[in-house]
Amino acid sequence: MTKSKIYKFSGVFVLLCTIGAGIWYWQLPNRHKAIIKTVFLQETGIVDNKWIIDNSHLEYKMISPTFYIDGIYKSMEGPKSSNYIKLSQDSTLLWLTGFHVKALDSKTKKQVSNDFICHTNIDFNDVKYFSNFNLNERIGIYYPRLTSLSHGLENFTFPNGYGIPMKGNDLLYITTESLNHNITNANFCIKHEVTVDYSKKNTNIKPLLSRTAFIMLPYNKSDPYKSTIDTGKDYCVPVETKNHSYDFGDGNVLSGHWIIPIGKKTYSSSIDGQLQIKDSLQLHAAAVHVHPFATALTLWDKTTKTAIFKSKMTNHTNKIGLSNINSFSSESGVWMFKNHEYELVLEVNNTTKSNQDMMASMFLFFYDAELDSIVNK
Incomplete structure (x- = not known):
């Protein structure tokens, strides 16, 4: 077979694969399109894919990778990203006291409308968490989610004198997802800034379940x-x-x-x-x-x-x-x-x-x- 025929067959094969992939993609639900699109944009470097961390003032603050908003994304459909965090590098007892999320312009980092926040989930590893406190009988019994912020409730703090105790080097799993109910011709990028408040006080704080x-x-x-x-x-x-x-x-x-x-x-x-x-x-x-x-x-x-x-x-x-x-x-x-x-x-x-x-x-x-x-x- 000549080189020209090989090139022709290869070209036809690539074209058919591209058409097939396109048909498969457009038949997917909106939320699955968003996942594929986000992974492609972040892995190719078209948008940044790194979490920016600041843990300097008894609050763990992080800025998400970029989310590209290119149309309507109803609840549970938008681009999202997840990240594991440790509040400290040792086993010092810390107290979680509040959670916050806000949407930012991806370039200026200035706050934009909360309409672009779907939800932010804060999960924990129940095996490690309960083992740290010798509460092994609780493992696998309860849903391992501390809380979820969402559109309309972007800030949540515990009452004075209460918090969730956690070893500083224990892991939290943060997932934050974008939203757009109203702008049909959207073509812009945003980020989410997620903050976890904590305290190092070891007295006068009561633990919450x-x-x-x-x-x-x-x-x-x-x-x-x-x-x-x-x-x-x-x-x-x-x-x-x-x-x-x-x-x-x-x-x-x-x-x-x-x-x-x-x-x-x-x-x-x-x-x-x-x-x-x-x-x-x-x-x-x-x-x-x-x-x-x-x-x-x-x-x-x-x-x-x-x-x-x-x-x-x-x-x-x-x-x-x-x-x-x-x-x-x-x-x-x-x-x-x-x-x-x-x-x-x-x-x-x-x-x-x-x-x-x-x-x-x-x-x-x-x-x-x-x-x-x-x-x-």
Whole structure:
């Protein structure tokens, strides 16, 4: 075979591969396109791919790699990046006291609209964390997420005198994701600045235990995207069945990321299995994560038929987005009991002309008497 024929066959092969890759790419969901696009831009050096770290003033501050915003990215779809951090290089006991995130212009580093912040997750390694305090029986029991900041709640601090103890050289895993609900012809780059506040004080701080609770709704396993009209009021249509889908082996499947129709609607979900209260617990703080069009999320005591905490949301009036999400903070605390039943109740109002997606979570922080005795000793 001559060189010219080899070049022709090679060219045709490359062209067919390019066309096939293009067809495959355009059929992907928006969030998967964002992942591929972000990896390509960062790995090729078109945008920077490094985290910038500053840990000099009892706050661990870092600036994310660049996120290229080139269109609409709804909640859970935008470019994102993750990073492992250590607050110090030794095992000195530190106390986490607050979390913050803001969006920056990628060139000037000046703050821009919070509308470009989807969420920032702060996770921990439960094996190492609990082993450090000889609490091995807790490993694998609870969801290993300390909290999540999101659009509408970009700053969260614990009440005075409370914090989460952590060895300085233990690892935190930070994931921050971008958002764009409104600018259809977007063509710009942003960064996220994430800050973790901490203290070195070893006295007069009480330790907190983190528990994550979120709404999970059943869906039709055999036909997930079937209308809920015929399946009952508690059923939902999931956004997808691969992510945020849960099967507990009882024949039902549940979704934590579902579609809400036009108009007002209320959803509720038991959270007893997520809380796993073995004895009375005192709630001192709660951070809330919801998507646009949520109007209220209530931590409800079904036994006493009372609200422990109701978080109200303020939605933008002239565009899609959340201006504010109320959080909970109390030095005195609120008691929750083993023999009570609890649920989350979500109220939504979809004011658009099309279906939207929804999630609803609470990150609850209780006084940890067992850990207090260990830390003090």
